[in-house]
Amino acid sequence: MNVLGIESSCDETAAAVVREDGVVLSDVVASQFAVHAPFGGVVPELASRAHLTNVVPVIEQAVAALPGGFADVDAVAVTHGPGLVGALLVGVQAAKAIAWSRGLPLVGVNHLVGHLLAVYLRRSPEQPPVALAFPYVALLASGGHTALYRVDSSDDIEQLGETRDDAAGEAYDKVGKLLGLGYPGGPLVDRLAALGDPKSVPLPLPMRNKHGLEFSFSGLKTAVAQRVAKHGIPQGEREQADLCASFQHAVVTSLVSKSIAACQREGVARLVLGGGVAANRGLRELASQRCKEHGIELFVPPLASCTDNAAMIAYAGAQRLLRGERDGLELSVFSTSPKLVSSLHRA
Numbered sequence: 001m002n003v004l005g006i007e008s009s010c011d012e013t014a015a016a017v018v019r020e021d022g023v024v025l026s027d028v029v030a031s032q033f034a035v036h037a038p039f040g041g042v043v044p045e046l047a048s049r050a051h052l053t054n055v056v057p058v059i060e061q062a063v064a065a066l067p068g069g070f071a072d073v074d075a076v077a078v079t080h081g082p083g084l085v086g087a088l089l090v091g092v093q094a095a096k097a098i099a100w101s102r103g104l105p106l107v108g109v110n111h112l113v114g115h116l117l118a119v120y121l122r123r124s125p126e127q128p129p130v131a132l133a134f135p136y137v138a139l140l141a142s143g144g145h146t147a148l149y150r151v152d153s154s155d156d157i158e159q160l161g162e163t164r165d166d167a168a169g170e171a172y173d174k175v176g177k178l179l180g181l182g183y184p185g186g187p188l189v190d191r192l193a194a195l196g197d198p199k200s201v202p203l204p205l206p207m208r209n210k211h212g213l214e215f216s217f218s219g220l221k222t223a224v225a226q227r228v229a230k231h232g233i234p235q236g237e238r239e240q241a242d243l244c245a246s247f248q249h250a251v252v253t254s255l256v257s258k259s260i261a262a263c264q265r266e267g268v269a270r271l272v273l274g275g276g277v278a279a280n281r282g283l284r285e286l287a288s289q290r291c292k293e294h295g296i297e298l299f300v301p302p303l304a305s306c307t308d309n310a311a312m313i314a315y316a317g318a319q320r321l322l323r324g325e326r327d328g329l330e331l332s333v334f335s336t337s338p339k340l341v342s343s344l345h346r347a
Contacts, residue, residue: 001019001075001318001322002017002019002025002066002072002073002074002075003017003018003019003020003073003074003076003077003314003315003318003321004016004059004062004073004075004076004314005017005076005109005310005311005312005313005314005315005317006055006059006077006078006091006094006310007078007091007111007308007309007312007313008051008083008087008088008090008091009079009081009084009087009088009091009111010047010083010084010087010143010144010308011031011033011036011047011050011087012032012308012309013029013030013032013050013055013090013091014028014030014058014308014310015028015055015058015059015061015063015310016028016309016310016311016313016314017062017063017065017066017072017073017314018121018311018314018318020318020321021122021129022121022122022129022315023122023125023127024121024122024123024124024311025065025066026061026062026063026064026066027062027309027310027311028058028061028062028310029058029308029309029310030050030054030057032047032050033183033184035050036183037182037183040177040183041173041177041183042084044084044086044087045086047084047087048084048086048087048089051087051090051091052090055090055091055094056094059098062310070098070102073102074105075105075107075317075318076095076098076099076104076105076106076317077095077106077108077313077316077317077318078092078094078106078107078108078109078313078317079092079108079109079111079114079313080092080108080109080110080331080332080334081108081110081111082110082112082144082145083111083144083333085333088333089333092108092332092333095331096329096331099329100329105321105326106326106329106331107317107321107325107326107327108327108331109316109317109320110316111308111313112140112145112147113157113316114312114313114315114316115140115142115274115275115312116138116140116149116151116157116272116274117154117315117319118274118301118309118311118312118315119132119272119274119299119300119301119305120315121301121312121315123302123304130299132270132272132299133270134151134152134153135150135152135266135268136150136151136270136271136299137149137150137151137160137259137263137266137268137271137272138150138151138271138272138273138274139255139258139259139262139271139274139275139278140274140275141167141168141169141273141274141275141276141277141278141283142167142168142169142277142308143167143169143170143172143184143186143276143277144167144169144170145163145167145275146163146167146169146215146217146255146277147159147160147161147215148160148162148213148259150262150266150268151272154316154319154320155319155320160213160262160265160266161214161258161262162215163214163215163217164214164215164216164218165217165218166216166217166218166221167217168215168217168251168277169275169276169277171217171218171220171221171251172185172186172189172251173185175189175224175247176188176189178224178225178233179228179233179240179243179244181240186276186277186280189244189247189248190248190282192240192241192245193241193244193248193281193282194245194281194282195237195238195241195245196238196240196241196242196243196244196246197241197242197245197246198245198246198248198249199246199249200242200243200245200246201227201242201247203220203224203246203247203250204220204223204250205253206220206250206251207254208254211261213258213261213262215258217251217254220250220251224243227243248280248282249282251283252280252282252283252286252287253286255277255283256283256286256287256290259271260290260291260294260296263294263296264294269295269296270296270297270299271287271291271297271298272299272300273287273298273301273306274301274306276306276308277306278300278306279303279306279307284300287300
C-alpha cells in the first residue's frame with residue numbers, strides 16, 4: 001500500500017509517498033524560510049498564502065516519483081491538527097480533493113503522532129526495519145511543542161508531561177533573536193554552542209527541583225534577555241558562543257533529565273527523540289551519554305525525519321488504514337494539542 005501524505009501545519013508545505021512498511025518512496029518539502037525571515041518568526045497569514053502557492057507543485061513532484069503516478073497511490077493521509085488553522089485548511093482541502101476525485105480512502109493524522117512514529121521511517125528500501133518494540137518513551141521537542149509520551153502502540157499514546165510555557169524550539173529561536181543571530185535561531189545557537197564553554201555563564205536550570213515530568217523554558221529565556229539588557233549583545237564570537245553554550249546546556253539538561261526520569265518511572269528502557277529540536281547536536285550527544293549510563297536504548301531518527309515532513313504523516317496514516325480506519329470528506333481541522341494524543345487523531 002502506497003500512501004500519499006500531505007503536511008501543512010506551520011511553515012513548510014510537504015508531500016510524500018510512503019509504503020505501509022515505512023519505506024519512503026518520495027519526500028518533498030517546500031520551505032518558507034525566505035517568507036518569514038524578515039519578520040523573525042512565522043506569520044500565519046503569509047504561511048497560508050505560501051501553502052496555497054506550493055501545495056499543488058509539491059504534491060505533483062512527490063507523486064511523479066512513482067512509476068504510475070497517481071495510479072500507484074492507494075490512499076491519502078493529511079495533517080489535520082494541531083497547527084495554524086489557515087495553514088492546515090490548505091492541506092486538508094487538497095487531500096479531500098484528491099481523495100474525492102480519485103475515489104481513494106482518506107485519513108486525518110495528528111501532527112504529533114506523526115513525529116512520535118517518524119522513527120520507523122526507512123529512507124531507502126535497503127534499510128532494514130527499525131528494531132524498536134513497543135512500548136517506548138518519546139520526547140517530542142519542536143518549535144511549537146515540548147512533551148513526553150508513553151507509546152504503547154500507534155493508537156495507544158499517553159502524554160506524561162509537557163511544557164508549562166514556551167516550547168524548547170521557541171526558546172531557542174527567541175534567544176537567537178535576542179542575540180541578533182537571525183531566523184530561525186535554533187540551528188544558529190546550536191552551531192555557536194559547539195564552540196563555547198557551557199559553564200561560562202550562570203543560567204538557571206529549568207524545573208531543576210521539580211520531580212514531575214513537566215518542562216519550563218520561559219524563565220531561562222528571560223534570564224538571557226536580562227543578561228543582554230544589562231551587558232548588551234555579546235560582540236565577539238567567543239562571547240556569543242559561551243552564552244549560547246550555557247543556554248543550550250540548560251535546555252538539553254532539562255530535556256534529557258526529564259526523559260530519563262520518564263523511562264525510569266514507566267519502567268521502559270527505550271527512548272525516542274522526535275521533533276525539530278531532536279536535530280540539535282547538543283541534545284543528541286547528552287541523550288546518548290545519559291542513556292548509556294542508565295542502560296536505556298536510544299533511538300534518534302535521521303535529520304530529515306525530525307523536522308516537519310509529510311513522510312511521517314503518510315506512515316502514521318498507513319497505520320490507521322491498516323486498522324481499518326477511514327475519515328470521510330467531513331474531516332475537519334483542530335488547532336490544540338490533546339493530552340491523550342490517540343483520543344483526537346481520529347477526530
